Amino acid sequence: MDASPVGENREYIQVHRFQLWFSVLGGAVAWTLHLLLSYGVAEFGCVSPFRTIDWIGLSGVAWLEILVTLLTLAVAVASTLIALRIKRRLLGDAAASSSAASDGRVFMARSGVMAGAIFVFIIVVEALPILYFLRDC
């Protein structure tokens, strides 16, 4: 499927609708998952025997938090890169970039790059406290 308009832009660059929306919202969704899962792991892990597990100097809770961070960070980075790619593709085509139809998609991709970068940053900042809680909650 493509978010293409009807009856306009004969030289229309196809962008899959899912890709387009993922490029805008992927970072935000990744951050949401990061916060909810990190909080869930802390809330559940810190009252369970899981906190006493020690592996290579890190508690079980810390390992899980690191895993959650890496996974969600990967999603956020992927959405940012996809947004960048879509933006370059659309702007590379002069006919498309000048038309009203591609305007909306270029805007979405550009927003996706910015939002993705911000959410990557926020996930990293949120993960920093894990370094202070390597063995405890």
Added chain:
Amino acid sequence: MKDVKEASEQLHQIWRKPSGFWGWFSVVNNRLLGVRFMVTAFAFFLIGGVLALLMRIQLTVPENTFLSPQTYNELFTMHGSTMMFLFAVPMLEGLAVYFLPIMLGSRDLAFPRLSAFGYWTYLFGGLVFYASFFVGDVPNAGWFAYTPLSASRYSGMGMDFWALGLSLVELSGIVAAVEIVVTVLKFRAPGMTLGRMPIFAWTMLAVGVMSLFAFTTLLVATLLLELDRTAGTQFFNPNRGGSNLLWQHLFWFFGHPEVYIIFLPATGIVSTIVGTYSRRLLGYTIITVAILVTAFVSFGLWAHHMYTTGLPELSLSFFAAASLMIALASGAQVFAWIASLWGRRPSLEPPLMFILGFLVIFVMGGMTGVMIAIVPFDWQVHDTYFIVAHFHYVLIGGAVFPLMGGLYYWIPKITGRMLNPLLGHASFWAAFVGFHATFFPMHLMGFWGMPRRVYTFPESLGIEGHNVLATIGAFVFGFAFLIFLFDLLVSLLVGERAGENPWNGDTLEWSISSPPPSYMFLAPPVVRGRHPCWHREPKGSEGDLAERASEVLWGQPTAWRGNLITEAVNATPQGIQYLPGPSYRPLLVSLGLLIAFLAVLTKLFLVTLVAAVFALGVLAKWLWPDRHVIAMLRSSELGRREGLPILVTGSRSTVWWGTICLLTILATALAALTYAYFYIRLYASEWPQTGLDPPALLGPAITYGTLLVSGAGLFWANRAFRGGKANAIQFAFTLVVLSGAAFLALAVYGLVQLPFSHRDHAYGSLFYLHSIFISLLTLAGLALVGSAQIRVWSEHEDREGSMKLQMQVTSLLWYFVVVAGVCTFTTLYLSPYVL
């Protein structure tokens, strides 16, 4: 071809408001409802303000006896609840209900009757709140209603008024959210791509989506509270395995986004006014990204209201980080506004003055927000007046000042008359000076130990002078709004005529007369840039679909209310939407709900049942497709040659988008209930509680298996519908209905057989609630499936129009019921074996 006058008159006949006294109750036009929302909200604002002044009189001197402790508790509860629930959100909703369609180039909102239902429900909710004064039992547990203070052991009937009134108001907020989201996505002028949308529309889109999640969570929370109070459930009773902290989690999951639900539209007003006065708005993309980031991150801050409740420190650190990070988004917007104004010489008229006042106050409030995001600092000031100062700086600075700016900016469009600039300046300076005199000293009072939510303070604190100043400031601040009201009255009587565009604004509302005509636009305006009133872009080619759609709808339709539907991203024309006219049904459904809720208060549960059945009956009549309308639309030639269908289906249809919003609401409710289950399970020493065995699996597996069978039946029905096989459709539908009914019967039988009741412990309460929730969902789904089956049986010829849409909507909802059933089975029956 008709001339403009003739076309205007024909459209006016279709769009005009119903006449007469009774007609007033059937109005569905967005402009009229928007004004009603704003007037009602402003009335509540004045009442809430008077309550605040009474509190300030009490706190002028130490050990004052002007108010008793009980009365003080009641006043601060009603003040907070009024300002948060009855003023701030409805006021901004009212502004959106009025201006969103005009800004987007549309003739009305997507679901006009839903707007009317939202207004009546809001009004009745507010009246229920304040009815508590007449029975002498006023809510007194704070606007946050922390349990156990709000439990029946410590609070009287007043908290029932609070919970039920709030439920009605939240329902209104939720329907307004659906309305706003669908309107922004589907009712934009052709050519108004997402990148050309006014910032105010962006903020309202974000707020609409946020409200779907936030208000639903609060609705679930207040339902649990009211069940604890009236039905004897144990969700928040620690003695029976419940948790008081569960209330705080659910409440603040709504409560913090609520701050941004209020703040974001205000930023939309700021961007609009800054853009107009500086003749530019720098950082359009940055601002929209900031709105997106704020909308998401605001949900990740709920626990920063709970730093002192003993959450794991690791959890606190996540929320502290998120709380600090949201300042990035707000800061980016502030810099964009300053940059836009920088180097310009804007005329310092009242709208801009209020915006400049906002910038000063909000930045100060934002700075203290960053301070209390830091956990150790918050521990020190948590229950002091420092917090009172902070949130008034954020909420009054962040919402009331922009709102006042917005009123000075847009009232000329609403009334057609200008306000007096001199009185506007007087109002601004009284508000600005009075505000700082009231709230700035509170920072210091907080540092010196003045506790919040307490009716007095000891003389030994040495803060008498600060409190006297705060009280004087509060009266000066209140006086500012009297000046505004006087200004408004004078303007209505003898104000200068406003003209079409008195501020030289750039958005579409300034392209039509003041006040706007009933139909708003003679034809959908074609938008080719971000500033349609500043830069008249050259017309597109003749083959351009946007131009053709605009021409088709020029002065049309004249037999029914119609509006152009456009695609969500690029606003390409997709079809023509029929919009319903005046109706009493929204009022009747609201009345039914009001009576049902009031009957709960008086424990007349039979009346509740009758009123609920009445409301559902009217709702069914409201939603049932009108054959005459469908026949009229089917025979219409409008837009046919241009490929603009009237009976659209799938993602082209506003109904489809409304259904997606409904599913979001239901999914959020299910998630909140599931969270409640696992939260209580987490802190339970044994599970199930009181030594019960985990529930048996075989019987429930058969019960919930019937739901899966019904899902398969619906899949078959859809295939048969697409293939036009009438008999197969009926067989498949019958399978869905029978298996759904079997599920209901088995679920009810299972509940009756349980060895515990909902009163015994929190586990029992949760078990019953989850079971009843899925049963009610199934019942509603069955009603939809049944109605679809009847239509398919009685109307053989329609396979592409409204019946196809009904099949799509029914399928979406029924598949959701099946998924919700799987979630419920996993939570109630499987999880006790695993966790």
